[in-house]
Amino acid sequence: MTEFAADDLRASDSDRERTAEILRDAAGEGRLGLDELDDRLSAVYAAKTYGELAPIVRDLPQPAGAPAMAAGPADPARFGAEPTSSGAVAIMSGFDRSGRWTVPSLFRALAFMGGGEINMRDARFTTREVTIWVIAIMGGVGIIVPQDAEVHVTGFGLMGAFDHLRTPPAAPGGPVIRIKGLAFWGGVGILRRSPRLSGNSERGQRQDEWKQEIRERKEERKQEIRDRQEDSDR
Secondary structure: OOOOOOOHHHHHHHHHHHHHHHHHHHHHHHOOOHHHHHHHHHHHHOOOOOHHHHOOOOOOOOOOOOOOOOOOOOOOOEEEOOOOOOOEEOOOOOOEEEOOEOOEEEEEEEEEOOOOEOOOOOOOOOOEEEEEEEEEEEOEEEEEEEEOEEEEOEEEEEEEEOOOOOOOOOOOOOEEEEEEEEOOOOOOOOEOOOOOOOOHHHHHOOOOOOOOHHHHHHHHHHHHHHHHHHHHHH
């Protein structure tokens, strides 16, 4: 009989709902903004295993008595595939690497008086650790990394801007992405995003309802503060 690590076990709808509830509480307490809440909820509803759920709430307080979700080794379905692209060039033009593509161990990109996007939020990886070399000269490159990625940026800007994304501690099972290069009279922007939701309208509606509830809770808190201030002024 095949044995599975805890993080490989399939998550149930109730597991996803419990995780989403942690996010909703965190947003209501001001620990998460609405944009980040939206990203994380998308990742929750797209998650299939405990290993995919765990990193989403790893940096948030867990309710008392909540079952711990293990996070273990890298997902073999996510790593080890053949690369689909080794680089990209935009000279007074543009390029786009996004969707279900496979990132090589070394990816080189050049944007000269042009622009491009390297979107790895839904990508697979040839190896768990990859390097992205970017040169932007009088142009711009946007890089989007997965929510659970460990990111190390050593690129720099010369009369330009090279983002240095702050990375949280490594999430077990996530990729390690090293971003290097130069922005000369140009820019390299780096964002962290969760995988896109697969497209369930009911889930999307539930996210909208939760976001509205959080807005209402925040307004109630603001009103309570105003009421207390008025009472103290009397």
